[in-house]
Amino acid sequence: MKKILLIILLIFINNSIFSQDDLLDILEDETPESTTDNIVTSTFKGTRILNGHSIENRKDSELEFIISHRFGAINLGFDELFGLDQSNIRFALEYGVTDNLTAGFGRSSFEKTYDSFLKYSWVKQRKGQKSFPVAISLFGSIAVKTIKDYDPADKRSFAESLSYVGQVLVARKFNESFSFQITPTYIHRNTVKIGADPHDIFAVGFGGRLKLSKRVSLNSEYYYAFDESESINARNSLAFGVDIETGGHIFQLILSNAITMIEKSFIAENTGNFFGGDIHFGFNISRTF
Amino acid sequence: MKIILTLISCFLWVSITQSQGKYLTKNGAITFFSKAPMEDITADNNQVLSIIDTDHSKMAISILMKSFLFKKALMQEHFNENYVESDKYPKATFKGEILDFNSVNNVLSTKQVKGVLTIHGVSKEINIDANFIKQNNTILVSGDFMINLEDFKIKIPAIVAKNIAKKIKVTFKFNHKPY
Numbered sequence: 001m002k003k004i005l006l007i008i009l010l011i012f013i014n015n016s017i018f019s020q021d022d023l024l025d026i027l028e029d030e031t032p033e034s035t036t037d038n039i040v041t042s043t044f045k046g047t048r049i050l051n052g053h054s055i056e057n058r059k060d061s062e063l064e065f066i067i068s069h070r071f072g073a074i075n076l077g078f079d080e081l082f083g084l085d086q087s088n089i090r091f092a093l094e095y096g097v098t099d100n101l102t103a104g105f106g107r108s109s110f111e112k113t114y115d116s117f118l119k120y121s122w123v124k125q126r127k128g129q130k131s132f133p134v135a136i137s138l139f140g141s142i143a144v145k146t147i148k149d150y151d152p153a154d155k156r157s158f159a160e161s162l163s164y165v166g167q168v169l170v171a172r173k174f175n176e177s178f179s180f181q182i183t184p185t186y187i188h189r190n191t192v193k194i195g196a197d198p199h200d201i202f203a204v205g206f207g208g209r210l211k212l213s214k215r216v217s218l219n220s221e222y223y224y225a226f227d228e229s230e231s232i233n234a235r236n237s238l239a240f241g242v243d244i245e246t247g248g249h250i251f252q253l254i255l256s257n258a259i260t261m262i263e264k265s266f267i268a269e270n271t272g273n274f275f276g277g278d279i280h281f282g283f284n285i286s287r288t289f
Numbered sequence: 290m291k292i293i294l295t296l297i298s299c300f301l302w303v304s305i306t307q308s309q310g311k312y313l314t315k316n317g318a319i320t321f322f323s324k325a326p327m328e329d330i331t332a333d334n335n336q337v338l339s340i341i342d343t344d345h346s347k348m349a350i351s352i353l354m355k356s357f358l359f360k361k362a363l364m365q366e367h368f369n370e371n372y373v374e375s376d377k378y379p380k381a382t383f384k385g386e387i388l389d390f391n392s393v394n395n396v397l398s399t400k401q402v403k404g405v406l407t408i409h410g411v412s413k414e415i416n417i418d419a420n421f422i423k424q425n426n427t428i429l430v431s432g433d434f435m436i437n438l439e440d441f442k443i444k445i446p447a448i449v450a451k452n453i454a455k456k457i458k459v460t461f462k463f464n465h466k467p468y
Binding site for chain 2: 022023024026027028030031032041042059060062096099176214215245246288
């Protein structure tokens with residue numbers, strides 16, 4: 001009998017513990033396991049790290065207008081106002097078809113190039129349950145050079161002026177302030193300057209972001225090309241910059257040895273020597289509607 | 290045999306007392322509204338958890354910040370990354386007491402709710418009026434109140450000061466069912 005009493009007593013104690021249970025603890029237990037909340041967001045601030053694309057996409061039905069500008073090289077001296085007299089500009093409209101798919105169309109003044117791209121966010125970085133260490137986006141673009149600087153005997157057809165770029169963007173947000181991306185890249189050019197130049201170029205990009213404050217981050221980016229053109233003294237592109245976020249705008253200030261803003265040019269056809277002073281000041285301004 | 294029966298009845302009793310007196314909702318609605326010269330901002334969250342302990346007149350609310358949905362995705366990103374810092378402070382909570390709860394019945398009546406609201410890692414005592422009604426074994430709680438962003442160390446930089454109000458109106462509606 002004593003035993004039973006003891007058991008009953010124990011159960012009562014147990015019960016009283018239960019009823020004292022903190023209400024917030026009950027809510028904690030009742031919280032449904034959510035899948036969307038574990039997705040790591042804002043790996044990069046903008047859709048570009050600096051010159052090249054980041055894994056980030058525009059969201060569903062958002063239209064972004066991007067103006068990118070690169071001035072001449074700083075080492076042109078005072079006569080060219082350290083490059084500010086020259087300019088190369090790209091206008092683009094980029095639209096979020098869905099949260100995971102962005103389509104873009106742009107026009108660069110350099111070689112009067114039109115470009116169009118699709119970027120698809122394939123895998124997202126996740127924490128907690130079903131965690132996944134990196135985010136992966138796929139990028140494909142096509143560009144056509146329309147400048148009429150060809151030899152009249154060597155008139156290029158539309159197809160001959162085309163080039164294609166494919167990239168796999170793999171990024172990880174290590175913590176709140178540091179993100180890093182590796183970007184294997186494949187470039188195909190339908191026409192090259194001389195026979196010895198490769199039509200296919202493989203490259204790999206490295207890009208990082210270090211947040212200095214909630215709205216300001218320091219970015220850097222480097223593309224290493226494995227195959228180089230013989231007709232030009234091609235150099236790997238290197239860029240440093242600052243991202244400043246101001247509500248609906250993202251403002252990027254850039255120092256880069258590349259003067260162009262589309263992949264096939266700054267990765268494969270860049271001739272600037274960063275440490276020789278061929279540094280182009282530039283910016284990307286985006287406005288989202 | 291007797292022992293077993295006693296035990297079973299005890300367990301039953303335990304489980305009955307446990308479920309008595311608590312009312313819960315997992316899809317409570319909270320909307321916040323910011324009125325500013327440049328643009329009005331609204332966000333809805335329909336996955337708010339709220340519980341009422343009728344035996345002790347207590348109430349607790351848990352809000353997942355990332356579940357607030359905005360009209361513009363960019364606003365939502367800014368809300369989570371720059372203002373409430375959802376990665377660091379994923380939840381807002383409230384824990385408090387309903388004064389004079391025992392007089393809640395099937396006629397809509399206003400009661401004072403007093404407790405501690407925690408947002409962005411900052412806790413503050415608040416005292417609000419909420420409407421209560423008990424109907425068909427559910428307890429409906431609704432109302433609105435203002436919060437001052439500065440109280441919760443949510444800073445608005447000068448550059449966007451015209452876009453975001455310093456005081457935000459919060460509207461809530463919870464339909465609690467027996468837990």
